[in-house]
Amino acid sequence: MEGLPASVARRLQASAFGERAVAYLQIDAGLTLIGAGGHLETYGLTALRLGEPAAEQAVFLHGLLPLVETPYFLPSVELANGRAADLHFDLDADTVWLVLLDVTAERDAARRMQQKAYDMTLLQEREAQLNRRLEAANAALRATQRELEGSREALVRAHDRLQMQAAELAAWNKTLEERVAAQLGELERMARLKRFFAPALAELIVSSGNERILESHRRNIAVLFCDLRGFTSFAEAADPEEVISVLREYHDTLGVLVDKFEGTVERFTGDGLLVLFNDPLPCHDPSGTAVRMAVEMRTEVARLISKWGRYGHDLGFGVGIAHGYATLGCIGFRGRFQYSVTGTVANRASRLCDKALDGQILVDAKVYAEVQALAELDRLGEFELKGFRRPVQAFNVRRLTVNAGN
Secondary structure, three states, X not given: OOOOOHXXXXXXXXXXXXXXXXEEEEEOOOOEEEEEEEOHHHHOOOOOOXXXXXXXHOHHHOOOOOOOOOOEEXXXXXXXXXXXXXXXXXEEOOEEEEEEEEOHHHHHHHHHHHHHHHHHHHHHHHHHHHHHHHHHHHHXXXXXXXXXXXXXXXXHHHHHHHHHHHHHHHHHHHHHHHHHHHHHHHHHHHHHHHHHOOHHHHHHHHHHOOOHHHOOEXXXXXXXXXXXXXXXXXXXXXXXXXXXXXXXXXXXXXXXXXXXXXXXXXXXXXXXXXXXXXXXXXXXXXXXXXXXXXXHHHHHHHHHHHHHHOOOOOOEEEEEEEEEEEEEEEEEEOOEEEEEEEOHHHHHHHHHHHHOOOOOEEEOXXXXXXXXXXXXXXXXXEEOOOOOOOXXXXXXXXXXXXXXXX
């Protein structure tokens, strides 16, 4: 606002933030809190202590620090005191600035809309039950009409009752049509979800009657990232038809295994594939499931690589797996959605995949601790990974043990 009159600057600030509470945290390169201000009481942050680790005092920072890139924006994060805020990260020299902007009102409005959709679904079910009862009554009246054919007077009375019921049924049908028409926009929106999400996730959203499971949340997950070694060179030298043919066989093979192990595909990036375990579908052993799927992937892709080699294609296959907390939720625009993961665990899986040689499945220390009884692993030492300040321990999965199973 430098250079603007004070009154103009105040009006611009009021139009941008309105009644929203704004607070900020200042964090040094050692992830220590060195400054804080603004409406800290709105977010339950009045007890902050300068000079101590920031993530230990603000739990929503777990998994976000250190930052891989800035500036960074994380929308509508649920805080411990029941409020929601947009998180804006920026880096000035070695200092991270975090600005919290209250979006509780927008979150509450979205929840009300979801509840409205659920209520409308219940109303539709009740109306369908009433319609079935009216149809049954109509059938009973027609049976009564056949029984009373021998009596003119009885037939007239039955006819009158039938006409009355038919009029009532017609009135209810008209009401139902009007209400269904009013709900059509909402129902079409829910149907479109099946085109933008994996089948299991889409079915879960539609069966629950709302989209609350797509709201931003944190969860302990396993992330698997895999891609083909030498694919860039292959794609530059091969004809486009050959590239498409290889990718189609590759994706078909991996897709069958992802469905088998009930993983959630977060994204495709050409030959790269990122798969989540334990969100949004729960998984009792996410690291073990990811490792079992990776071993089957390695076996199946090895068959494809042998076949491709007969056509002169020199390709390999590598996998990276990491375990930890991440922020997950739905992102998108104008009806195009994607279920996305944010956090260092996804980056760690991707970087381990980058380091993997052909046929290697590299896992981090957390995955190693979970699967020692499941698989034979080699300790490879510490790797320097892009975007990580400290070296990361890596282990290679040689094979599953005899009792591993699926």
